[in-house]
Amino acid sequence: MDYPRAQTDELKPYCTKLSLFTEGGVPFFSLEGLRLPESCEPQVCDALLCPVTRDNYPSRLYLSVKVKSHYDRNWNCENARIGEKNWFAFSWKVEGADLTLAQVLMAHLLGFTKEK
């Protein structure tokens, strides 16, 4: 699946290296060195953004570690094996049909900065 160049360019400032791969027909944006909100620990980690429906979520953000924040999250995905690495994800549903990739990413990061 092709994504608009403008949208992928918007993702680049959030990480040190951006790439796209597919696994099992599912696209994943690899965001190495993703910057997380200041309230997070750690403040940087690797991540995968899956911008399509997966595991009954419209999109998903996988992280290389369980990130700590002000809010307890339901990490209902642990050690998911994608791209020969293990990943973690918390239960967070991002709705909205016309969101850009950066807006989808931001909506997932909001999971660290708001209660519900």
Added chain:
Amino acid sequence: MDNPDFTRSGAEAGTPAHGGPHTTTYHVHIDGHEVAVHEQHPTGDALLALSDRKPCAFELIAEFKHRENDVIEPNETVDLADRNLKRFITAHKEIVTITIEGSPYTIERGKRTVAEILDKVGKTPDTYALLEEKDGPPLPLPANQPVDIQGCEVFHYQVQSGGSS
């Protein structure tokens, strides 16, 4: 203590060379540091920039020998040849300027709530998340934590489009 050397006229400090255009360098003190200014009538903004200050957070104050101090507005010019001019100091503003989605807004310096900041653009934290652009791309701020406003902060907002499930 008065120091007449804080500004010097072209005869004392100018550096015209080879009969070229008359250029005068003024040596002014800003917060105790001497800086060289190559024009007679710089703006307050230009002088602030020489001291690595921005008008969104700081104001420039001119001190004179025989009259009261004067706050120099960013677009206001100063005559550096004025013999009564002693020096400049900068002061952190109490009412500073922040930027939200590219537009400037004034706000009181100090700890402000996310709701106060979003209110500047008629939004509420119930519907919108506040993002701050600081040394990188915009990242969301916790809605329940105060934001330390010092001036010049750059904010964005985004619809609250995610939730726990």
